[in-house]
Amino acid sequence: xxxxxxxxxxxxxxxxxxxxxxxxxxxxxxxxxxxxxxxxxxxxxxxxxxxxxxxxxxxxxxxxxxxxxxxxxxxxxxxxxxxxxxxxxxxxxxxxxxxxxxxxxxxxxxxxxxxxx
Amino acid sequence: xxxxxxxxxxxxxxxxxxxxxxxxxxxxxxxxxxxxxxxxxxxxxxxxxxxxxxxxxxxxxxxxxxxxxxxxxxxxxxxxxxxxxxxxxxxxxxxxxxxxxxxxxxxxxxxx
Numbered sequence: 001x002x003x004x005x006x007x008x009x010x011x012x013x014x015x016x017x018x019x020x021x022x023x024x025x026x027x028x029x030x031x032x033x034x035x036x037x038x039x040x041x042x043x044x045x046x047x048x049x050x051x052x053x054x055x056x057x058x059x060x061x062x063x064x065x066x067x068x069x070x071x072x073x074x075x076x077x078x079x080x081x082x083x084x085x086x087x088x089x090x091x092x093x094x095x096x097x098x099x100x101x102x103x104x105x106x107x108x109x110x111x112x113x114x115x116x117x
Numbered sequence: 118x119x120x121x122x123x124x125x126x127x128x129x130x131x132x133x134x135x136x137x138x139x140x141x142x143x144x145x146x147x148x149x150x151x152x153x154x155x156x157x158x159x160x161x162x163x164x165x166x167x168x169x170x171x172x173x174x175x176x177x178x179x180x181x182x183x184x185x186x187x188x189x190x191x192x193x194x195x196x197x198x199x200x201x202x203x204x205x206x207x208x209x210x211x212x213x214x215x216x217x218x219x220x221x222x223x224x225x226x227x228x229x
Contacts, residue, residue, distance in 0.1 A: 043161065043217075058216075102163075108160025
C-alpha cells in the first residue's frame with residue numbers, strides 16, 4: 001500500500017476483554033514503532049521493532065501489553081484484560097532504516113481509537 | 118516524566134499572521150528535534166526537523182529556531198493559512214536511538 005495502515009480504526013471493548021490491534025507498515029520498512037496517544041496529548045512511545053526483533057519495549061505500561069512482528073512486516077499490539085485507562089489512540093509508525101533522522105522519517109498510520117467501557 | 122514541554126496548548130491567529138510554538142527539553146543527549154503536524158483522524162506527519170549543530174532551519178513558510186544553551190526550540194509558521202489549522206507536536210530523540218519523545222501538542226486555528 002501507499003502508506004501505513006491500521007485496523008480496526010475504532011474498537012470498543014468492555015473492561016476485562018482482550019483486544020488485538022493490527023499494523024501494516026510500508027513494504028520494505030525495517031523499523032516499526034507503536035505509540036499511545038491519550039486524548040489531547042502527544043504520542044507516547046510504547047515499543048520498537050527492527051525487522052522481527054523487538055529491541056525496545058520500555059514504554060509498554062504493564063505486562064498486559066504485548067506486541068509482536070513475527071515475520072518482520074505486519075505487527076500486532078495485544079492488550080489483555082483491558083482497563084478504562086487503556087482508552088486512547090494507538091499509533092503505528094514505520095521507517096525505512098534504523099535510527100532517527102530526517103533521512104529515516106517515521107511514517108505514521110491513522111491510528112486505532114480504543115474505547116474501554 | 119515529561120521530558121519535552123510544549124506551549125501554548127492552543128492559539129488562534131488571523132490569516133496571514135505568524136504562529137509561534139515553543140518547546141523546552143531536559144535531556145541533553147537529545148540531538149534530533151522534529152515537528153509534526155496532525156489533522157483530526159490522521160496520524161502525525163513530519164513537517165520539519167533540526168539538528169543541534171544549526172540554530173535555524175527554514176522550509177517554505179515553516180522555520181525552526183534552536184537554542185542549545187537554553188534547551189529550547191520553536192516553530193514559526195509565517196503567513197498562516199486556514200489549511201494550517203491543525204495540532205502541532207514538537208518531539209526530541211537521539212539520532213542513534215529508536216524512540217521519539219513528544220510534547221503535549223498545540224492546537225492552532227487560523228481564522229480567515
